[in-house]
Amino acid sequence: MKLVTAIIKPFKLEEVRAALTDLGLQGMTVTEVKGYGRQKGHTEIYRGAEYAVSFLPKVKIDVVVPSGSVDKAVEAIVRAAKTGQIGDGKIFVSAIDHAVRVRTGETDDSAI
Amino acid sequence: MTVGGLRRIASYAILASLMGMALEPSLAQAADAPTPNKGDTAWMLTASVLVLLMTIPGLALFYGGLVRTKNMLSMLMQVFYTVCIVCVIWVLYGYSMAFTEGTTANSFFGGFTKAFLAGVTPESNVETFTDGVVIPELVYICFQMTFAAITPALIVGAVAERMKFSAVAIFIPLWVTFVYFPVAHMVWYWAGPAATVAAGKAVAAASGDAKVAAEAALGAVQANAGIAFQWGAIDFAGGTVVHINSGIAALVGALMVGKRVGYGKEAMPPHSLTLTLVGGALLWVGWFGFNAGSALEAGGTAALAMINTFVATAAAALAWLICENVAKGKPSLLGAVTGAVAGLVAVTPASGFAGPMGAIVLGIIAGIVCYMACSVIKNALGYDDALDVFGVHCIGGIVGALLTGILAAPSLGGTGIFDYAAGKIADYDMVTQLIAQVKAVCLTLVWSGVGTFVLLGLVRLVIGLRPASDQEREGLDLVDHGERAYNY
Numbered sequence: 001m002k003l004v005t006a007i008i009k010p011f012k013l014e015e016v017r018a019a020l021t022d023l024g025l026q027g028m029t030v031t032e033v034k035g036y037g038r039q040k041g042h043t044e045i046y047r048g049a050e051y052a053v054s055f056l057p058k059v060k061i062d063v064v065v066p067s068g069s070v071d072k073a074v075e076a077i078v079r080a081a082k083t084g085q086i087g088d089g090k091i092f093v094s095a096i097d098h099a100v101r102v103r104t105g106e107t108d109d110s111a112i
Numbered sequence: 113m114t115v116g117g118l119r120r121i122a123s124y125a126i127l128a129s130l131m132g133m134a135l136e137p138s139l140a141q142a143a144d145a146p147t148p149n150k151g152d153t154a155w156m157l158t159a160s161v162l163v164l165l166m167t168i169p170g171l172a173l174f175y176g177g178l179v180r181t182k183n184m185l186s187m188l189m190q191v192f193y194t195v196c197i198v199c200v201i202w203v204l205y206g207y208s209m210a211f212t213e214g215t216t217a218n219s220f221f222g223g224f225t226k227a228f229l230a231g232v233t234p235e236s237n238v239e240t241f242t243d244g245v246v247i248p249e250l251v252y253i254c255f256q257m258t259f260a261a262i263t264p265a266l267i268v269g270a271v272a273e274r275m276k277f278s279a280v281a282i283f284i285p286l287w288v289t290f291v292y293f294p295v296a297h298m299v300w301y302w303a304g305p306a307a308t309v310a311a312g313k314a315v316a317a318a319s320g321d322a323k324v325a326a327e328a329a330l331g332a333v334q335a336n337a338g339i340a341f342q343w344g345a346i347d348f349a350g351g352t353v354v355h356i357n358s359g360i361a362a363l364v365g366a367l368m369v370g371k372r373v374g375y376g377k378e379a380m381p382p383h384s385l386t387l388t389l390v391g392g393a394l395l396w397v398g399w400f401g402f403n404a405g406s407a408l409e410a411g412g413t414a415a416l417a418m419i420n421t422f423v424a425t426a427a428a429a430l431a432w433l434i435c436e437n438v439a440k441g442k443p444s445l446l447g448a449v450t451g452a453v454a455g456l457v458a459v460t461p462a463s464g465f466a467g468p469m470g471a472i473v474l475g476i477i478a479g480i481v482c483y484m485a486c487s488v489i490k491n492a493l494g495y496d497d498a499l500d501v502f503g504v505h506c507i508g509g510i511v512g513a514l515l516t517g518i519l520a521a522p523s524l525g526g527t528g529i530f531d532y533a534a535g536k537i538a539d540y541d542m543v544t545q546l547i548a549q550v551k552a553v554c555l556t557l558v559w560s561g562v563g564t565f566v567l568l569g570l571v572r573l574v575i576g577l578r579p580a581s582d583q584e585r586e587g588l589d590l591v592d593h594g595e596r597a598y599n600y
Binding site: 036045046048049051053067 | 380381382440442444446486487490491546
């Protein structure tokens, strides 16, 4: 099992969700986050006060997939989330040791 | 005026009668007491409520939207509390201190003859600005009460997010007592039209030695006024009394309370400019009660104040937007709303004196000057006037007070100033008028600046002004009030 963590532009969330669902993946966890990479922040001005806002709003998707589906899942996210502009986001893949479904007690691949 | 002064007037009157120049016309008028016009009364009832709307929820939301989420309720609460405490103090002794004749130093303080509203009944009337026109005294008390309530409420914006509620709770009653009531008396208290007109007619009718006596009587009537009124300073709806007064207190407050924790290092963006717009727009709506209501009658002067309150405000908002667009490249909503408030402040003293074209010029100048005060001067001097009360209300008030002296001129489309003693519009001398305006501005700056310094120092000595810095970081909503503005 692998954990695929994708940080994407918020307005791309629905397209990414649809693409992952089309692959037959069931369920994911979404978090609203802030961050920055190469995309620069912006300036906000309130009367005389100017603030440089570095952290931009993003959406983080966590989805755990069977090891064999990782490449397809990553590819689907890239395809759906890409605009070609700086700030499209990043995808990280990491190993998952163990998984349990709370309701049934099923473990690992049958739990995801 | 002193009791001795009253006796002097009485003796002049007797003297004038003895000289064969009896004051029958004025006596006849006194016997035929005027009754309130229902239209005037209805308008003043409405205007009073409109001015309350300016403060709650108008000013509360305007300010509340500008602070951070954690201080939203503290802002709303400080404004709401101010209204409540001042309303009560006003009828206990505030009205009497501001609008009755003082026994000592009448140029600066009123007396306590109407403390607890002694002698005021539904049948009591007060004069408007026209001889022979009156409104019920109770409605006048309510109208002026709302002015007394909004003025200290303006100050709390400067010390927002870091002055603890207990300190605000003690400071506000002290400030209205020692600063607002005296300043209102100095600028607005006078003997009224009937006495002035009667004394003026007596002078016109008299000759010889009687004329000297009648002139002395007129002088005594004219001396029965606040010091700024005696100087001839004009302030239609409270540019000095409300805006310069609270604006300089705000600056002194910001300096004495000190900067917010993290000021200049952390971002402190407004938490809801949506609410700021709602509050700012309610201020504008309520301001028609404030300015047009200050005519005290439902007539042409109220209409003039109304149109000026429309156009000066709009012009100031546009001027601010243009400044921002030139300096920063983007016109902001906060800029538009702030510009509008600057225009409202500046047109306040001029609203019943300037013509509409003059009001547009006034609005443009106020928008530009206040923009500079809030963005350039404030940053250069580095004080933390959290919500720009000094930059908008004091600077805007001064711009308005001075331009009133210019734009009231009939040659510039203004109304001129009515001379009650002579019974006609006086010849307009702009230089003399400007000097009077400058004197009234300086008087207010000094009285309020020093008064605020002393009173805040006193509160600091007794209970302190600020919460502990970790409490300030947590936010005044939880620390002072035990509640949060938003639970989601």
